[in-house]
Amino acid sequence: MKLGERLQTIAAMVPEGVASIADIGTDHAYLPIYLVKNNIVARAIAGDIHQGPYLSAKNAVISARLEQVISVRLGNGLEVVNPGEAEVVAIAGMGGQNIIDILRARPEVIAAVKRLIVQPMIAAPAVRRWFQDNGWQIVSEQLVREDGKLYQIIAAEPGEKQSFEPILYEIGPVLWQTRHPLLLVHIEELIAHLRNVLASMASSAEAVHSEKYKEFSVKLKELEAKHACL
Numbered sequence: 001m002k003l004g005e006r007l008q009t010i011a012a013m014v015p016e017g018v019a020s021i022a023d024i025g026t027d028h029a030y031l032p033i034y035l036v037k038n039n040i041v042a043r044a045i046a047g048d049i050h051q052g053p054y055l056s057a058k059n060a061v062i063s064a065r066l067e068q069v070i071s072v073r074l075g076n077g078l079e080v081v082n083p084g085e086a087e088v089v090a091i092a093g094m095g096g097q098n099i100i101d102i103l104r105a106r107p108e109v110i111a112a113v114k115r116l117i118v119q120p121m122i123a124a125p126a127v128r129r130w131f132q133d134n135g136w137q138i139v140s141e142q143l144v145r146e147d148g149k150l151y152q153i154i155a156a157e158p159g160e161k162q163s164f165e166p167i168l169y170e171i172g173p174v175l176w177q178t179r180h181p182l183l184l185v186h187i188e189e190l191i192a193h194l195r196n197v198l199a200s201m202a203s204s205a206e207a208v209h210s211e212k213y214k215e216f217s218v219k220l221k222e223l224e225a226k227h228a229c230l
Contacts, residue, residue, distance in 0.1 A: 001030065001033060001034050001037065001088065003030060003031070004153050005033055005144045005145070005146045005147055006092070006119065006144050006146045006153070006157060007030055007031050007034070007092070007182060009142050009144045009153055010031060010090055010092055010117055010119060010153055011031060011034055011035060011040065011102065012089070013039065013117050013140055013142065013152045013153065013155045014035060014040055014088055014115075014117065015088070015114075016039075016040050017115075018040065018041045018042075018087050018088050019041070019042050019043060019087055020041060020042065020043040020044065020085060020086050020087050020088070021035060021043075021044050021045070021086060021087070021088040021089070021090060021181065022043070022044070022045040022064060022078070022080075022081045022085065022086035022089045022090070023042045023044065023045070023047065023090045023092075024045050024074075024077055024078060024080075024089065024090065024091045024102060025048060025049075025053075025082075025091060025092065025093055025094055026046035026047055026049050026053065026091075027048065027053045027056065027057065028053070028056045028057055028060050029046040029057035029058075029060045029061050029070065029072060031058075031072065031092075032044035032045075032046045032061075032070050033060060033061065033066060036066055036069055036070060037064070037066075039172050040156070040224050041088070041230075042069065042154075043069050043070070043071075043130060044069065044070045045071050045080065045081055045085060045230060046061065046070055046071070046072045046082065047072075047073045047074075047075060047078075047080035048074065049074070049075065049076045049077070049113050051074065052228070054068075054072065054073075054074040054142075055065045056157075057072045058072045059100075059180065062179070062190065063189045065082045068177065072098060075103035077101070077105055077106065077107065078102055078103070078105065078106035078110070081106070081107070081109050083107070083108045083109050083111070083180050085109075085110075085116070086109070086113060087112075087113065088114060088115045088116075088117065088165075089109075089110065089113050089115075089117070090117045090118075091103075091116075091117075091118045091119070092118065092119035092153075093116075093119060093121060094120065094121060095120060095121055095122050095123055096120035096121075096122055096123025096125075096126045096176075097126060097129045098190070099118050099120055099121055099127055100126060100127060100130045102171060103116070103130070103134075104130075113216065114157060114158070114225070115139075115156070115157050116131075116136065116156045116176065117154070117155045118128070118153070118154050118156075119151055119153045119154065120156075121151075121156075123146055123172050124152045124154065124172070125169040128154065128169045128173075129169055132152075132161055132162065133161075134159065135158055135159070135161075136156040136159065137156060137157055137158070137159030137160065137161075137162055138155070138156050138162065138174055139155055139156060139157050139174070140154075140155040140170075140172055140174060141154050141155070141172045141173075141174035141175045141180070142175075142180070142182050143175060143177075143181075143182040143183070144182075145182065145184075145185075148158075149178055150186060150189060152172060152175075152186075154172070154185055161203075163215055165208075165227065166222075167219065167221075167222040167223065170190055170219065170223065171183075171186070171187060171190070171223070171226060172186075174215065176226070177206070179230075183230065184227070184230050185221055187226060187227050189226060190223055191220065191223050191224060192221060194216055194220045194223065195220065196219065197216055198213065198216055198217065201213050
């Protein structure tokens with residue numbers, strides 16, 4: 001099985017020899033099937049809240065003859081996982097707030113997890129802040145371009161709160177530290193987005209005098225300063 005760049009990168013962030021992984025929002029169960037077939041994990045849980053993807057995942061697992069080691073479950077977030085069942089949890093292709101809600105809803109499950117791997121479609125800074133405020137240390141970050149879109153993938157493990165500049169919640173502290181090959185493109189996209197937001201706010205006097213406008217303006221200057229350092 002050949003994975004797309006995004007899922008391949010997530011798979012590469014799963015430590016080898018892990019006993020079990022839970023893939024939340026699994027869709028076709030491509031990630032669990034790949035990880036089991038390549039002996040990266042011994043067992044997997046493939047969970048999805050929607051009936052269609054759940055059935056697709058079930059059929060894919062049956063076709064791969066992996067029903068004994070991949071459990072496909074229908075349910076909301078980590079409600080499909082029992083405490084201690086998963087050493088690694090992967091949540092990809094959802095909004096950042098949705099990911100936070102899933103993690104927040106089942107503290108007894110993530111208490112036994114050794115690594116979280118998330119790929120937020122939006123609101124990655126909020127996810128990083130949640131990690132920082134809830135005893136998770138960001139240990140790895142990747143950028144992947146797939147079908148013309150740039151994706152951020154973040155891995156975190158239990159650990160002490162890290163100290164880094166606030167603007168790195170936007171950029172990604174590990175992406176900045178390692179000078180990821182796509183870092184320049186990533187920062188340019190963040191700058192372009194903020195400029196568009198500020199331009200749309202500029203048509204309203206009330207918006208221009210709001211705290212949000214000030215916040216976005218400061219953030220833009222900080223991103224531009226980081227861009228100039230590269």
